[in-house]
Amino acid sequence: MSSAPRILIVEDEPELAAGIRENLTLEGYEADVAGDGETGLESARSGAYELVILDIMLPHKDGYAVCRELRQEGNMVPVLFLTAKGEPEDRIRGLEEGGDDYMSKPFHLKELLLRVAAILRRSRWYGSSTIDDPVVRFGGNEVDFRTYRGRSADGSEHELTHKEAMILRLLVQRQGEVVSRDDILDVVWGYDAFPSSRTVDNFILRLRRRFERDPHEPRHFHTVHRVGYRFTGD
Amino acid sequence: MKASLTSARRLQAAFVVLLVVCVAQLGWWLIDQWMYSAEVTRRAEAFYRQSLAAAETLYGRGLAAEAVVQLFPEIVVAPGGFAIDPVRIAELKDERFSRINQYAWEGGFFLLVLIPTIGVLASAVRSETRLRRRQHNFVTAVTHELKSPLAAMRLAAETLEMRDADLEARERLIRRLLTSLDRMESTVSNVLDTARIDEGGLPLTPEEVDVVGTVNELVEALSDTVQTRNVELRTEMPERLHLPADIQALNAILRNLLDNALAAVTGIDGGVVVVRIETAPGEVTIEVRDNGRGFDPADSEKLFEKFWRPGNEMRREGRGTGLGLYIARHLASSSGAKLTAHSDGRGKGATFRLAWPTA
Secondary structure: OOOOOEEEEEOOOHHHHHHHHHHHHHOOOEEEEEOOHHHHHHHHHOOOOOEEEEOOOEOOOOHHHHHHHHHHOOOOOOEEEEEOOOOHHHHHHHHHOOOOEEEEOOOOHHHHHHHHHHHHHHHHHHHHHHHHOOEEEEOOEEEEOOOOEEEOOOOOEEEOOHHHHHHHHHHHHOOOOEEEHHHHHHHHHOOOOOOOOHHHHHHHHHHHHHHOOOOOOOOOEEEEOOOEEEEOOO | OHHHHHHHHHHHHHHHHHHHHHHHHHHHHHHHHHHHHHHHHHHHHHHHHHHHHHHHHHHHOOOOHHHHHHHOOOEEEEOOEEEEOHHHHHHHHHHHHHHHHHHHHHHHHHHHHHHHHHHHHHHHHHHHHHHHHHHHHHHHHHHHHHHHHHHHHHHHHHHHHHOOOOHHHHHHHHHHHHHHHHHHHHHHHHHHHHHHHHOOOOOOOOEEEEHHHHHHHHHHHOHHHHHHHOOEEEEEOOOOOEEEEOHHHHHHHHHHHHHHHHHHHOOOOOOEEEEEEEEEOOEEEEEEEEOOOOOOHHHOOHHHOOOOOOEOOOEEOOOOOOOHHHHHHHHHHHOOOEEEEEOOOOOOOEEEEEEEEOO
16 A cells, blocks of 8 residues: 555546546556546456546446445445536435545646545545454444444444444544544545534444444443544443 | 426326326216116106006906007007007117217217327427426536536646646647637537527528638647547548538538537547548538447437437436537528438447538
8 A cells, every 4th residue: 555546537528537647647646547437437346446536427327326336346445526516416416325525527626636635545544544453342243344344232234334434443543532523524524525513423323323232322432512422342 | 307307297197197087987977877878768668567557457447449548658559458659669769879879979079189188288298398308418418518628627727837847748738728628619609509599590691611621720720629639530622612601600510510520539549530522513512420439320310409419417428518410400401401410320430411502
């Protein structure tokens, strides 16, 4: 992971794809271009990329479908949607399909580069922190951060989303400490992909439903009023 | 958009329900008439039988047969006694069938009017929905067609501003900027031309136009695009050729045919577009041929329809707003020329042929 990060650009506008590629190369990344949805999906599957910059309106297969298929196959490569579709519902749909960030066209070059760096930083943080400690066990629950799979104390199996796994990773890493909602937003989402810290609360609720014996009387995911959350193991 | 689609579907469902209810109601009326008239006939027959029994009793008590028949007009003298007048029985049956007949004809006529009316309404709703869907696709396409070159232009300009680019890189970026600018200009003129066509057409003023010069100018203007997209644009034309045409119209037709062909070869290895002009007695044929994306031969007329685009709004199988070929066809027809499209199928290239009268 120490080599230059490889980025895949899936974009059918040749002028735009060439421009993004040039700029990413100048920033020290390695970048490849796929001109349609199917080639893009094929290349992303190879596992050679640390980030996919994905257009939505594409020939053969649209960007939402590409992202959905990757996620269904268990491929968690970060996806940044970059598209002319800029309505709030498009943005929400992109994130629901498993995208990590969303930018609408036309965009500012500097902002794109910052977002790319932020996504790579987050994903590298997650990757490196799971190398030392790939499995966490607490209160009879077990979660494998490499496969995003977990088993709760009652024996039921869970498949975590990328965001759920990242939040759990962060809380476990800072076990016993209070982690503020802003910290969670910053590490897991970065920037302004989501407007409100309520989102964090919803994700914590989901984790409680998965791993607390009684989600109303949490023993692991504690709310610290007006600040954030604290995780305790056994 | 979704709301309008659902409401159209609801309307169609309402038509179907209306039709089913009407047919069922009519069926019920007919059955009801059938049963009611059978009941009336049965009662009349019972009444006649009672009269017959009364007639026989009176006759048995000594009343003369003639007097009995006078008392009961529905009874006649039959060999060996009395009988119900067969004319009366026939009348009853006739009356019954004529009533049923009347209802069947009226009902049939009612359905005859109702079914085509509902058909017309349903098809109007369907075509309205189709148009709305295309318009929605068009808005998305225009958004895309304006935002994409805008994004490419901003990117090129910001790269120029941010990076210390060498001369070669600067030239490349400026070329990319100009290509995107051309594309935007083309989209804007197509939208404006369509608006003008819809408002009653573009006024045409035919004059002698140097068609070879016009093609050369267009090819020259597209040289940046050709270079950035790494495709080939060739011409096979006589040295000089003049045509009676409106210069603006001919220009718009050729520009759209070239834009269309270049879009079809974009992203294809070894993409080639050839413009060929041939003269024949009475007409000049201008052919724009490409070895690009092609189209389903069944769509060869559809692609001249307003807003028509291959694929759907999410899967962009091609660039464009779905206006260029519509404008080209419209302007060609208004100029007395004929524009046709041919392709052997998807991925097999396409040929657009413009037959322009010289007389």
